[in-house]
Amino acid sequence: MKSLIATRLAHLFTALCFSTLGLSAGAQTPQPPEVAARAYLLLDVTSNQILASKDLDMAVEPASLTKLMSAYLVFDALRSKKLDLKQTLPVSERAWKMPGSRMFIDPKMQVPVEDLIKGMIVQSGNDATMALAEGVGGSAERFVQMMNDQAKALG
Numbered sequence: 682m683k684s685l686i687a688t689r690l691a692h693l694f695t696a697l698c699f700s701t702l703g704l705s706a707g708a709q710t711p712q713p714p715e716v717a718a719r720a721y722l723l724l725d726v727t728s729n730q731i732l733a734s735k736d737l738d739m740a741v742e743p744a745s746l747t748k749l750m751s752a753y754l755v756f757d758a759l760r761s762k763k764l765d766l767k768q769t770l771p772v773s774e775r776a777w778k779m780p781g782s783r784m785f786i787d788p789k790m791q792v793p794v795e796d797l798i799k800g801m802i803v804q805s806g807n808d809a810t811m812a813l814a815e816g817v818g819g820s821a822e823r824f825v826q827m828m829n830d831q832a833k834a835l836g
Contacts, residue, residue, distance in 0.1 A: 713732075713733040716735065718735070719735075719736060719739060719741065720735055720736035720737065720739040720741055721733070721734065721735050722734045722737060745805060747810075747828070748801060748802070748805065748810055750828045750831065750832065751801065751810050751813060751814060751824075751828070752798070752801060752802060753831065754817055754818075754824070754827055754828065754831060755794075755798060755801075755813050755817055758817045759794075763817070764794055764816065764817060765794065766793070766794050766795040766798075767793060767794070767795065768793070768794050769791035769792060769793050769794070770791065770792060770794060770797060770812050770813065770815070770816035771791055771812070771816075772786045772787065772788045772789075772790055772791075772792060772808070772812050773788065773811070773812065773815055774788055775811060775815075775821065776788070776808045776809075776811035776812040776815065777808060779807035779808045779810075779811050780807065781807045782804060782805045782806060782807060783804070783806050783807055783808045783809075784797075784800030784801075784804050784806030784808050784809040785806075785808070786800070786806075786808050786809065786812065792809075792812065794813070794816070796809075797809045797812050797813050797816075798813070801813060
């Protein structure tokens with residue numbers, strides 16, 4: 682009889698332990714943080730599971746993402762010796778008139794590539810980015826094609 686009671690108590694204790702596992706795991710799951718972005722996506726790339734999101738279908742401008750690809754292509758041109766940090770590039774009227782954040786470069790100037798890179802990365806200068814794009818690609822349109830080709834190559 683004692684062994685039957687002890688066995689049942691052991692089963693009850695085991696069942697209680699396992700039943701509280703789900704409760705404690707749920708209690709430890711944090712709420713997603715407040716994010717000031719208009720839209721976002723947090724994805725676990727190993728499971729392809731969306732962990733948190735907001736307004737997934739909202740159209741948003743890529744903003745500085747294009748500057749990252751621009752910097753990638755500029756540094757690739759430097760690595761392959763198609764461009765040199767001390768080399769100067771002209772500032773076109775188109776680059777000078779770029780809206781948004783700017784380096785405020787004069788269209789009458791020849792600006793060293795090194796300064797344009799700093800203007801693109803540090804100041805997020807649209808004018809510096811356009812001058813570099815025209816310098817590397819020959820034209821903004823050709824540079825856009827280069828960015829698209831590189832994006833496809835990267836996957």
